[in-house]
Amino acid sequence: xxxxxxxxxxxxxxxxxxxxxxxxxxxxxxxxxxxxxxxxxxxxxxxxxxxxxxxxxxxxxxxxxxxxxxxxxxxxxxxxxxxxxxxxxxxxxxxxxxxxxxxxxxxxxxxxxxxxxxxxxxxxxxxxxxxxxxxxxxxxxxxxxxxxxxxxxxxxxxxxxxxxxxxx
Numbered sequence: 001x002x003x004x005x006x007x008x009x010x011x012x013x014x015x016x017x018x019x020x021x022x023x024x025x026x027x028x029x030x031x032x033x034x035x036x037x038x039x040x041x042x043x044x045x046x047x048x049x050x051x052x053x054x055x056x057x058x059x060x061x062x063x064x065x066x067x068x069x070x071x072x073x074x075x076x077x078x079x080x081x082x083x084x085x086x087x088x089x090x091x092x093x094x095x096x097x098x099x100x101x102x103x104x105x106x107x108x109x110x111x112x113x114x115x116x117x118x119x120x121x122x123x124x125x126x127x128x129x130x131x132x133x134x135x136x137x138x139x140x141x142x143x144x145x146x147x148x149x150x151x152x153x154x155x156x157x158x159x160x161x162x163x164x165x166x167x168x
Contacts, residue, residue, distance in 0.1 A: 005127060017057065017109075018033055033050065033055065035056060060089035071096060
């Protein structure tokens with residue numbers, strides 16, 4: 001079972017990521033699945049045999065508008081970061097939260113570094129599946145670090161400057 005960072009802790013992941021579905025795939029009872037978006041859409045709306053609605057796995061650079069119904073139905077959206085230098089996953093997470101008012105769990109996974117976690121949180125991610133080479137204790141500290149930022153974000157839309165002006 002993979003370790004993830006969720007709710008300010010390092011914990012075991014209850015979700016099973018399925019990268020490819022075999023033609024004879026039969027979901028096991030009491031297992032929560034994360035499916036690539038093309039499989040999720042092919043199996044919807046029935047999800048015969050699944051104990052819960054599966055979560056969806058998106059690539060970071062996917063077109064989001066056609067997926068509005070998916071966001072309304074899923075308990076978890078997992079966004080894959082293909083390379084730690086590719087910032088498209090940050091924008092994708094922020095857009096999912098802001099444009100689609102997504103309230104479920106938003107998870108980042110793939111090629112990530114623990115020092116990116118504070119930025120992921122500011123973009124609306126509330127869980128992260130780190131690669132095995134990243135130290136989970138350091139990652140938890142990075143993910144939960146409260147710093148002062150001069151830009152607005154998903155967690156705090158107003159800037160410190162705007163807060164000062166509004167208090168006058």
